[in-house]
Every structure is written in C-alpha cells, then in structure tokens.
Amino acid sequence: MRTLYQITEAKIDVGALRDALADPGSGALAMFVGTTRNAFQGKEVRYLEYEAYGALAELEMERLGTEIATLWPSVTGIAIAHRVGRVEIGEASVAIAVSAPHRREALAACAHGIDRLKATLPVWKKEVFADGSAWRENVIEEDTHEGR
Amino acid sequence: MSGRVVVRLFGPAREAAGAGTVELTLPAGATAGDAVAALAAAHPGIGSLLPRSRVAVNLEYVDRATPLRPGDEIAILPPVGGG
Numbered sequence: 001m002r003t004l005y006q007i008t009e010a011k012i013d014v015g016a017l018r019d020a021l022a023d024p025g026s027g028a029l030a031m032f033v034g035t036t037r038n039a040f041q042g043k044e045v046r047y048l049e050y051e052a053y054g055a056l057a058e059l060e061m062e063r064l065g066t067e068i069a070t071l072w073p074s075v076t077g078i079a080i081a082h083r084v085g086r087v088e089i090g091e092a093s094v095a096i097a098v099s100a101p102h103r104r105e106a107l108a109a110c111a112h113g114i115d116r117l118k119a120t121l122p123v124w125k126k127e128v129f130a131d132g133s134a135w136r137e138n139v140i141e142e143d144t145h146e147g148r
Numbered sequence: 149m150s151g152r153v154v155v156r157l158f159g160p161a162r163e164a165a166g167a168g169t170v171e172l173t174l175p176a177g178a179t180a181g182d183a184v185a186a187l188a189a190a191h192p193g194i195g196s197l198l199p200r201s202r203v204a205v206n207l208e209y210v211d212r213a214t215p216l217r218p219g220d221e222i223a224i225l226p227p228v229g230g231g
Contacts, residue, residue, distance in 0.1 A: 034231045050230070053158055053223055056207050082230060094231045114231065122204075122223075123230030124159025135160040137227040 001069055002077035002099070005061035007054045009085045012092040021077035021099040030110035031097040038089045040136070045127045048087045053122040057082065060120050068098065068113055072105045078113070082123055093125075151218030155187055157194070161201060161224045164193040174216065180205060181212030183222050194224075201226045 004020040006012075014033055021029060036048045065078045077099040087093050096113045100106040118138045125136050155170045162168045165187075172186050180203045188195050203210055204223040216222070 051159055051162070052230075053156070053204075053225065056204060056223070056225075059207060118231040119228070121228060121230040122158065122225050123228055124226065125229035125231075126159075135163075135226075136229050138229050138231065 001065070001075065002079075003062075003065050004079040004081075005058055005065070006081040007052050007057050007084055008081055009083070012081045012083060012095050014092065014095050014097075017079040017081060017095055017097045020079045021097055023076050023099055025101060026076045026099040027101055028103040028106040029097060029099045030103070030106035031095060032110055032114045033092050034094040034114070036087050036089050036091055036093050040127055040134075043129055045089065046130060047089060047128050048093065049126040049128060049133075050082070050084045050087060050093060051124045051126075052082065052084045054084075056122045060122065061117075064113060064116050064120070067116070068109045071112070072100065072109045074102070074105050075100045075109050078109075080113070080117065082117075082121065084123070153183060153216055153218065153220045153222055155183060156221060156223045158224065159226050159229070161194050161197050161226050164197060165191040178216050179212060180210050180214045180216060180222065183216060184212065184224070187224070197226050198224070 002021050061080045079097045081095050083093045098106050098110040119140045126133050127136050152173050157165050184198055188198055202225040205220050
C-alpha cells in the first residue's frame with residue numbers, strides 16, 4: 001500500500017497527494033479536503049492557527065492507515081496532510097485521499113478516515129477574530145459520515 | 149522515580165500556562181496523575197482543562213496511574229480540533 005503522511009507548514013498540495021497514490025490498478029481515488037471557514041456562529045474569523053504534536057500526529061496517521069487497510073483490504077493507497085501554523089481563510093487545513101480498485105471502498109474509507117482524523121489527531125485549532133481568539137474543539141459524532 | 153520530567157503542553161493548555169514546556173521534579177513513585185497534579189499547582193490557569201485532557205508519555209497514551217521514569221516526556225493533550 002502506498003502511503004504519504006504529512007504535518008506541514010506549507011500549503012497543502014492536493015495534486016501531490018493524488019500523484020503519490022497513482023497506481024494503474026486503482027480505478028478510484030476519493031479525496032476530502034477541509035478548508036477554513038470565514039465565520040463561526042456569525043462572527044467573522046480573520047484566520048486560523050493550527051498547532052500539532054507532530055511526532056504523535058504522524059504516529060496517529062500511520063495507525064489510521066493501518067486501520068483502513070484492515071477494514072478495506074482492497075485499498076491501495078492513503079495520503080494524509082494537515083497544516084500547522086497560520087492558515088488563511090479558504091485554504092486547505094486538512095486533506096485525505098484514498099485509492100482503491102473501485103469507488104465504493106475508496107469513498108467509504110475516505111469518509112471513515114476524516115471522521116477518525118478529527119477525533120484522534122493531536123491537533124488544536126484557534127480561530128482569530130478582530131477582537132480576540134478562541135480554541136475550537138471538534139464535535140465528535142460517532143458512526144456518522146457527516147463532514148464538518 | 150525521583151527526578152525531573154519534561155511536560156509538553158499544547159493548544160489551550162500551552163496558552164494557559166504561557167509555555168510549551170514545563171520541567172517538574174517529582175518524588176519517588178510518582179505517576180502521570182501526580183505530574184498532572186503538580187502541573188495544576190504550578191499553573192492554576194490550566195486547571196479546568198486538565199480533567200478533560202489526555203496524557204501521553206513518550207508518545208503513548210497512558211492513564212493517570214501509569215508510573216513515570218526520570219527523563220520521560222509527558223504531554224498534555226486537550227480535546228483536539230484538527231481538520
């Protein structure tokens with residue numbers, strides 16, 4: 001299985017994630033890209049700051065890759081990237097791509113992957129407003145595939 | 149153990165303490181929970197976050213009863229917000 005796991009201060013290059021999973025035997029590549037929103041409950045967000053426990057975050061990405069390979073054995077590749085540092089509105093803060101021979105496994109594994117990342121990755125997010133800032137915790141929804 | 153450990157703080161815990169790293173000297177037999185208690189005493193601002201935080205020692209999640217050894221890297225992990 002091809003894998004790519006990144007905690008990065010640079011902009012996420014979604015094309016590079018896709019290229020990392022290029023495989024002539026894979027007819028499907030599903031990707032989720034999370035981008036930063038400009039408002040929280042009506043309040044304007046100017047930008048976001050992400051902070052990670054980098055060494056543990058990379059271990060968690062590897063664990064997730066192993067879990068996905070166990071749950072969907074046909075998966076041929078997994079690529080995950082998460083930004084740290086200042087992220088401007090509209091930029092990608094996280095991306096996960098999964099390749100497989102067929103679309104159903106790729107889509108299901110990708111949806112599972114982003115849910116697990118949001119629950120487990122040791123990453124913290126601060127929303128910065130014109131007049132202050134706030135740390136924002138994820139709302140963990142078990143057994144759903146609703147993106148947030 | 150008896151000795152010094154390094155505690156790494158992240159996100160809101162780091163901000164509340166005003167430092168990303170804190171060194172603690174702990175008595176013999178100290179556990180991860182003892183380190184958390186010592187941290188709360190040294191940095192009262194973190195207090196409300198600590199019961200909701202996970203603790204990792206040398207990159208492994210542990211419970212509060214886990215014994216520590218000198219030189220361990222302890223990390224305080226508040227509820228996460230990635231994505």
